[in-house]
Amino acid sequence: xxxxxxxxxxxxxxxxxxxxxxxxxxxxxxxxxxxxxxxxxxxxxxxxxxxxxxxxxxxxxxxxxxxxxxxxxxxxxxxxxxxxxxxxxxxxxxxxxx
Amino acid sequence: xxxxxxxxxxxxxxxxxxxxxxxxxxxxxxxxxxxxxxxxxxxxxxxxxxxxxxxxxxxxxxxxxxxxxxxxxxxxxxxxxxxxxxxxxxxxxxxxxxxxxxxxxxxxxxxxxxxxxxxxxxxxxxxxxxxxxxxxxxxxxxxxxxxxxxxxxxxxxxxxxxxxxxxxxxxxxxxxxxxxxxxxxxxxxxxxxxxxxxxxxxxxxxxxxxxxxxxxxxxxxxxxxxxxxxxxxxxxxxxxxxxxxxxxxxxxxxxxxxxxxxxxxxxxxxxxxxxxxxxxxxxxxxxxxxxxxxxxxxxxxxxxxxxxxxxxxxxxxxxxxxxxxxxxxxxxxxxxxxxxxxxxxxxxxxxxxxxxxxxxxxxxxxxxxxxxxxxxxxxxxxxxxxxxxxxxxxxxxxxxxxxxxxxxxxxxxxxxxxxxxxxxxxxxxxxxxxxxxxxxxxxxxxxxxxxxxxxxxxxxxxxxxxxxxxxxxxxxxxxxxxxxxxxxxxxxxxx
Numbered sequence: 022x023x024x025x026x027x028x029x030x031x032x033x034x035x036x037x038x039x040x041x042x043x044x045x046x047x048x049x050x051x052x053x054x055x056x057x058x059x060x061x062x063x064x065x066x067x068x069x070x071x072x073x074x075x076x077x078x079x080x081x082x083x084x085x086x087x088x089x090x091x092x093x094x095x096x097x098x099x100x101x102x103x104x105x106x107x108x109x110x111x112x113x114x115x116x117x118x119x
Numbered sequence: 120x121x122x123x124x125x126x127x128x129x130x131x132x133x134x135x136x137x138x139x140x141x142x143x144x145x146x147x148x149x150x151x152x153x154x155x156x157x158x159x160x161x162x163x164x165x166x167x168x169x170x171x172x173x174x175x176x177x178x179x180x181x182x183x184x185x186x187x188x189x190x191x192x193x194x195x196x197x198x199x200x201x202x203x204x205x206x207x208x209x210x211x212x213x214x215x216x217x218x219x220x221x222x223x224x225x226x227x228x229x230x231x232x233x234x235x236x237x238x239x240x241x242x243x244x245x246x247x248x249x250x251x252x253x254x255x256x257x258x259x260x261x262x263x264x265x266x267x268x269x270x271x272x273x274x275x276x277x278x279x280x281x282x283x284x285x286x287x288x289x290x291x292x293x294x295x296x297x298x299x300x301x302x303x304x305x306x307x308x309x310x311x312x313x314x315x316x317x318x319x320x321x322x323x324x325x326x327x328x329x330x331x332x333x334x335x336x337x338x339x340x341x342x343x344x345x346x347x348x349x350x351x352x353x354x355x356x357x358x359x360x361x362x363x364x365x366x367x368x369x370x371x372x373x374x375x376x377x378x379x380x381x382x383x384x385x386x387x388x389x390x391x392x393x394x395x396x397x398x399x400x401x402x403x404x405x406x407x408x409x410x411x412x413x414x415x416x417x418x419x420x421x422x423x424x425x426x427x428x429x430x431x432x433x434x435x436x437x438x439x440x441x442x443x444x445x446x447x448x449x450x451x452x453x454x455x456x457x458x459x460x461x462x463x464x465x466x467x468x469x470x471x472x473x474x475x476x477x478x479x480x481x482x483x484x485x486x487x488x489x490x491x492x493x494x495x496x497x498x499x500x501x502x503x504x505x506x507x508x509x510x511x512x513x514x515x516x517x518x519x520x521x522x523x524x525x526x527x528x529x530x531x532x533x534x535x536x537x538x539x540x541x542x543x544x545x546x547x548x549x550x551x552x553x554x555x556x557x558x559x560x561x562x563x564x565x566x567x568x569x570x571x572x573x574x575x576x577x578x579x580x581x582x583x584x585x586x587x588x589x590x591x592x593x594x595x596x597x598x599x600x601x602x603x604x605x606x607x608x609x610x611x612x613x614x
């Protein structure tokens with residue numbers, strides 16, 4: 022399946038990537054090319070098999086409910102680009118037109 | 120005697136134990152070697168020399184106090200820059216994490232610290248472990264010590280090159296589709312991808328969580344066994360960690376492979392395999408037969424769908440994992456503040472990610488988006504089941520499977536950057552083991568046109584001990600693993 026420009030724009034928005042015009046054109050061609058190879062999968066008969074999301078037979082791994090020291094908030098917050106006290110500072114969320 | 124940077128971990132451990140050398144001497148020898156060749160190889164993003172010498176001094180002190188020390192105490196190692204190291208910058212070779220200082224250690228790092236190893240630094244990689252050449256590093260490409268005009272493989276190219284060049288005695292990488300085994304093959308190192316869940320992923324910066332696994336690079340199977348002994352085991356901090364006993368890997372190295380059943384998948388000896396590589400594999404088969412192994416042909420009929428399934432599953436998981444880099448939490452944020460929060464996030468990500476990472480995020484987001492999920496993601500997960508069943512059937516008849524790690528030897532810079540799919544084909548033989556969650560090892564098997572060729576051994580889940588036993592037996596009958604590259608020495612880079 023080939024990908025059109027509209028799809029690239031839509032996916033870029035979903036992925037939160039502000040791509041340039043040139044990148045969008047390139048990705049349209051490259052993704053179409055890659056998907057052409059990937060479509061080989063459709064040949065495989067998968068009618069009799071379940072999906073494998075994960076190779077381990079694990080279900081709902083629970084941790085013991087025991088208090089233990091957590092990472093120092095100061096250390097964690099040091100990596101934030103913008104900080105105010107014990108909070109990460111972000112731009113206004115509700116103003117956004119999206 | 121050989122220089123200290125040339126010997127193996129096992130040899131160094133013995134010298135340290137007998138106090139013939141000190142950990143400081145051993146560490147200095149490696150820091151000097153880094154100084155000497157790093158200008159040519161460029162394996163490291165960060166060299167932590169001061170910290171390394173401090174750790175080495177501490178080991179020497181402990182030894183003077185007659186403390187109980189394991190075989191890795193004082194051994195200088197390198198860590199792929201995808202592993203979180205407390206207080207030491209961890210970049211994933213990406214602009215978006217260029218200034219990230221992890222507040223905690225990955226579990227493997229914690230375990231190595233507990234074993235008193237010495238950390239020399241953090242190694243270069245393809246950005247976020249996406250690539251097969253280390254050309255996708257946002258900082259610089261790493262060069263193959265065997266030929267500086269060729270790639271070392273990837274994504275763990277820095278970790279592989281460091282060990283091959285004698286800049287570190289051993290290193291850790293991560294393998295999502297071949298990122299340990301492929302660079303191992305291209306640099307003549309022993310490279311192991313353990314069973315999914317065998318080694319904790321806590322603190323490994325996530326690429327594709329159902330496929331990622333940490334593994335060692337070494338210059339012998341014995342050294343790989345020592346590394347595995349230190350890093351394998353259950354970790355409550357990783358919910359996908361396997362709660363299974365860890366065997367004595369050293370004890371498994373009996374040198375005896377009589378009666379071992381080795382299967383050669385016909386799909387791994389196809390036309391695309393370069394003749395020089397094929398010759399090495401055929402010779403390796405003869406060597407194993409001469410050691411008493413019983414070799415037979417087998418089939419993994421769904422191999423040809425492996426890359427296709429992988430390039431849906433891995434990008435899908437990566438698109439979710441990399442959503443966290445939004446300009447809010449991780450150091451780097453756009454300076455362009457003209458729009459709202461969605462613009463801020465989109466610009467930060469566009470500026471912070473390289474071309475391959477963007478490509479995979481786009482591919483994964485597309486595959487998971489409404490209307491395409493069944494055709495791509497669900498289909499890929501069903502193909503994954505078929506591939507797993509291929510292996511289940513093969514392991515009913517064979518103990519290990521053998522083939523080439525890669526179809527070709529190391530390629531030149533730029534040879535595969537124009538066509539993303541050509542680059543993806545490097546991993547055709549390594550991807551299936553990740554999809555099935557089983558163990559794989561690449562060992563030095565010989566040379567083609569002066570460049571290393573890796574022999575790929577695949578084992579069932581928790582088959583690491585068997586793979587190490589085969590590799591060790593093979594090493595006793597051959598000397599390929601002892602060959603090291605001649606590196607033209609340039610002026611070292613400033614540290």
